[in-house]
Amino acid sequence: MQYMLLIYGDETRWEGLDEDARSEVYARYSAFGDEAGGQVTDGAELAATSTATTVRIRNDETLVTDGPFIETKEALGGYYVVDCESLDAAVALAAKVPGAEHGAVEVRPVHVEEGQ
Amino acid sequence: MKYALLLTNQADEVASWQDLSEAEQQKLRAEEMPQWGELFGWIEQKGLKVEGLELDSPNEARTVRVRDGETLVTDGPYAETREQIGGFFVIESDDLDDAIELASRVPVVRKGSVEIRPVVAQ
Numbered sequence: 668m669q670y671m672l673l674i675y676g677d678e679t680r681w682e683g684l685d686e687d688a689r690s691e692v693y694a695r696y697s698a699f700g701d702e703a704g705g706q707v708t709d710g711a712e713l714a715a716t717s718t719a720t721t722v723r724i725r726n727d728e729t730l731v732t733d734g735p736f737i738e739t740k741e742a743l744g745g746y747y748v749v750d751c752e753s754l755d756a757a758v759a760l761a762a763k764v765p766g767a768e769h770g771a772v773e774v775r776p777v778h779v780e781e782g783q
Numbered sequence: 784m785k786y787a788l789l790l791t792n793q794a795d796e797v798a799s800w801q802d803l804s805e806a807e808q809q810k811l812r813a814e815e816m817p818q819w820g821e822l823f824g825w826i827e828q829k830g831l832k833v834e835g836l837e838l839d840s841p842n843e844a845r846t847v848r849v850r851d852g853e854t855l856v857t858d859g860p861y862a863e864t865r866e867q868i869g870g871f872f873v874i875e876s877d878d879l880d881d882a883i884e885l886a887s888r889v890p891v892v893r894k895g896s897v898e899i900r901p902v903v904a905q
Contacts, residue, residue: 671838673868675861706843709834711873713787714901720879723896729887736896737866739905743789743900746871748836754845761847762854773861774845775868778837 668710669777672747676770677740678715693763703760709748712720716742741770748777785902786882790870797867801840803831815890822888832875833885841867866895875901 684692691741702706716735723730735742751757754774761772793798800808826833841860848855860867869891874882879899886897 669836671836671871673861673896711787712903712905714903715903716900718901719889720882720899721896722803722892722899724887724893731883735824736898737864739864741862743868746787754843758845758847758856761845762849762856764847767847767849767854770848771861772847775841775860776843778839778870 668751668753668757669779670749670751670762671775671777672749672757672761673743673773673775674745674747674764674767674770675741675773676764678742678744679740680769681744682715692765699763699765702763703747703749706749706751706760707747708750710746712745713743717752742748744770784904785873785875786879787902788872788874788882788886789868789898789900790872790889790891790895791898792869792891793863795850796894797841797869801842810838815822818888818890822885823886826885826899829881831881831885833872835870835872837870838868869895880883 681689719735720731721732721734721736747764749757749760751760754776757774761767761774764772766772801841802855803811844858844860846859846861872885874885876882882899886892886899889897891897
């Protein structure tokens with residue numbers, strides 16, 4: 668089963684870290700990746716929400732705005748796609764993501780169409 | 784570079800979707816198929832590299848936090864907001880306009896929204 672791990676955190680916390688502290692965080696993510704091994708099939712870090720572009724269409728008019736659709740204190744900062752045998756296994760893996768220690772990791776099953 | 788597209792549904796749309804029977808869901812999916820067909824045709828015609836996935840309902844979500852070494856697991860999505868992420872695309876392009884055009888071709892953009900975020904290069 669595929670699951671998506673959505674990593675939410677306080678962006679201002681990350682912005683407040685100096686280079687050494689950020690390197691330390693990256694090292695922890697790298698260690699997580701090594702430990703998770705083949706269970707992780709994809710993943711990415713997203714740039715800050717200040718760089719976001721939001722697109723909507725209303726009454727056939729395309730509206731493009733700078734910034735995220737919703738401004739929240741904690742924002743989606745990155746994700747993993749993982750292959751685990753159960754939701755419990757995915758939850759256990761999510762607890763090892765460094766971001767779970769101050770933010771939160773949302774575990775969502777990936778939708779599979781019948782017959783796929 | 785890469786852009787991630789977060790396909791975001793209005794929470795009331797998610798709720799009414801969940802109230803539908805499987806047959807009704809299949810019918811609505813079938814109705815959206817031409818739009819998805821056009822979208823994938825456009826991707827192919829432009830020669831773009833795009834990956835995507837659809838997420839199951841936020842009801843199926845678990846949210847995990849670790850505090851003082853203790854793992855706390857709650858049912859449901861992280862944010863009980865008016866909008867919920869329902870799917871993802873990642874597009875490889877150096878042109879933000881490609882990401883914006885892809886976003887404008889996704890059916891959900893007409894009721895919800897698509898947030899485009901640059902992916903940090905590793």
